[in-house]
Amino acid sequence: MNALLAVASAVAVASTLAVILQRRAVHALLYLIVSFFALAVAMLALGAAFAAALEVIVYAGAILVLFVFVVMMLGSEDARPRGAGWIGPSLLALVLLGELLYAFLAEPGLLAPGAASLPAAVPPQTxxxxxxxxxxxxxYAICGEIAAFLLLSGLVGAFHLGRRDSPARPEGGER
Amino acid sequence: MSGQGLEAALALAAALFAIGLAGIVARRSLVFMLLCAEIMLNAAGFAFIIAGARWSQPAGQVMFIFLLVTAAAEVAVGLALILTLTGTLTDTLTGTLTGALSGRPSKGDR
Known part of the structure; x- marks a missing residue:
């Protein structure tokens, strides 16, 4: 598992460095999605499968897609992916795909649910x-309630800011 | 896992946090700054997960979930603010700030 962790770490650092070096926001977003995938692999190698799934589903699948929507909505010509900007993220994602195939093929026990013994790829501290x-x-139920408050306030705030006649917008009139 | 693997993972979390911090300092575009804040939050959550794996406790992943909630709320409000500012400031401010708000590369931004 240490090899998987090392490769995923290298991919994560490389793609995150590429995020802050990109000129176009869309290409930076592509690199950031790859970076979050790599971090999910690292979490899996550490035995945190649930957090890895949340990283892919919520971070890469929801939050970054929101970013992509907003960058596209801002509507400048440069927000579009152009040229060969997609090749770098694709190569890094291919490395991660190779890691996935390696994890499946090197440990056949992973594919058989209910195997007698845990495969060696499952870290001991899972x-x-x-x-x-x-x-x-x-x-942590109280913390969950507070997190629900936070989500509700975020929803109300985003709705208020995004309203057509919001007082934050000049065409809505001064109040 | 051996302590060495956990140390390497902690080094990864620290490196990601440093990259995010460097991005916030270096970039001027609001979209990029929000992205770098996401990178830093994510690195902090990864450190929580490493700590949870060290003692085989679920608390680390629980804290990661709370960080996820915080990041979602932050992104929702932050992106709404960016959209509002873009609509408001396009006519009144210089092209540099407009370009920065739209994530477009401008003269002062790298």
Missing amino acids: VEPKAVGIALFGE
């Missing part, structure tokens, strides 16, 4: 999603 859920809604 925390099951069930334990995370029990801790989240048991021990």
